[in-house]
Amino acid sequence: MPNRIHCGWNRLLARLRLALAQGVRQSEPNLFPIGIIGVVGFPAYYFIWHDWFPQPYENLGLRLIGAGIFLPYLFLPRWPKRWRPLLGVYWFFTMLYSLPFFFTFMLLKNGMSDVWHTSTMAAMILLVLLVQEWLLLSLLFATGTTLAWLAHIATGGQLVVPPDYLAQLPIYLFVMVTGSIVNYKAALVSQERLDAMFAVSRNIAHELRTPLLGIRSGVGGLRRYLPHLLEAYELARKEGLCVPAMRQGHQHALKSVLDRIENETNYSNTIIDMLLINAGRHQLDASEYTVTHISECVAIALKRYPFRSQTERERIRWRRGADFAFQGSPLLMVHVIFNLLRNALHFIAEAGRGEVVIWTERNGTDGTLHVLDTGTGIRPEVLPYIYNRFYSSRTIDQGAGIGLAFCKMVVGSFGGSIHCKSEYGKYTEFMLTFPGVGHHG
Known part of the structure; x- marks a missing residue:
């Protein structure tokens, strides 16, 4: 039983690591604009909710922390190489703080106001868009919400779940479940397309390799018998037999063309291998x-x-x-x-x-x-x-x-x-x- 639990735990950790790597890879091309939105948005909305449309509670310190978390994404190209392996963990912390934690905490501090209900819903939708693996999404939501409740209690809040919060939870869960299903179906369709493309490319590769193999076999036969044919031609010419004239340069060209044909067939086979490798279904063979x-x-x-x-x-x-x-x-x-x-x-x-x-x-x-x-x-x-x-x-x-x-x-x-x-x-x-x-x- 302990071994089974240990294996299950290892599989769970491996899946989370894979989900984290996929999340970072999907977000990487957009991290610069995301960084701008975070750096500008966090402090800007302080003035919106504090001065223009005052809310019961605001916290400039938390917003500056949020802006500071997003700031390094603006300088990602200049990150030292030793920092790059930490990008996945940093991305996880960014999602955790800026979406489930911050918005849940502000929702609780503002007495479940309509403005923060709507804001939290928007945050959940954004979280679903950015995190497409349901396991990682669930972990972020559960961890961020729990930390928000702990912070709420630590800053004087009561350990009482408001009825309005309970009424909103099914909506949040609906957004997460529906978004995860949609993301899963989209990933499934994408994978099916890749599989179909690979199947087509594999068939094309087979159709191309067959004539190339025939050409290569023909070259082998010519390489074996051509010297004898040229030798027979020279003997016939010396004996005065009626044979077409062939310059010495053409004879050398016949020999060299076999090397060129063989090189081109090898090159064509390599191109086919590279296309299959690029499709992700064929491995480079270092033994060759x-x-x-x-x-x-x-x-x-x-x-x-x-x-x-x-x-x-x-x-x-x-x-x-x-x-x-x-x-x-x-x-x-x-x-x-x-x-x-x-x-x-x-x-x-x-x-x-x-x-x-x-x-x-x-x-x-x-x-x-x-x-x-x-x-x-x-x-x-x-x-x-x-x-x-x-x-x-x-x-x-x-x-x-x-x-x-x-x-x-x-x-x-x-x-x-x-x-x-x-x-x-x-x-x-x-x-x-x-x-x-x-x-x-």
Whole structure:
């Protein structure tokens, strides 16, 4: 029995942690405007309820605390990295204080007035919109309400539940239950859409892999028999048999074209794998990684990238620095560079000026690839979220592509890391750092 209780408790904690992470992820793109609303709204409504439409009770101190809690969200891009893991706990405390605790406390202190009944109802609706997991929602509501009652009693209130409060509780519960059901159904529909999209992509991948496999098998057969055919051609020509003339260069081209076809089929299979990985149903296989040289990857990427014009190509500056090797996949690395080039060229096109500078450097056993563009840059409020899955911005990940979230996943699978620094209106620089061969993991 104790083990069963322990396992159940662990599952509950795991579910709460997951719900908290989901809540933070859903709120992150809006934390800056939410911070503005909190910083401005808390003190502003003090004057509204204290001076314009006086209420029985107001508390400037509590409102300043509320404004202070929201203030750090205005500077989220400048949070030190060591603070970022605390964002989930801070978000939970923000929701707890600003919605169920504050509004329930003010409702009790104002004698269950109509104004605060309506305000508390609005707070409950906002809580349901911001917290879509019913378990976390219930925990916030129960904890915040309990703390509000304790604060009410500690400041001279009576331990008597007013009939008006009891009459309002079913309405609050109705809002929470209905909102949770709606949120659950919306999440279910979204998941079903993702599953359907993956099923379609998997079928398309299968249909594409079949002809690619045929092409690859054909290349294997040609690679095996082509030398014999060319040798037979040379013998026939020397014996004076009537055979069509074939220049030596064409014979070499026949041999090299097999390598190109095989490389293209491998590349196409990698693209299919990346699409499936980006859909979240396929994992990167680190066991297939090999020693990869960064300079070769950059050279291949610059050679194969589909530049739209010669002018666009001339904006690239490849300042070859110290080469380094890491354990990874050349094809995946090339596609990561493709994505960084695409973003950089988009920033330059948006600014109507600038260039892309690429260089490498070594730091002991580690190596770093730099990709810098002098285009529009990234707004500071957007910068913390550029790697978030499904996060969209008018200045990030324009058009089709695997996205920066996938780039981070790939680089991370190599044992490396990707960082970005940007000054809006001036530049954006991505730094990809990799451990040297033998230091992976």
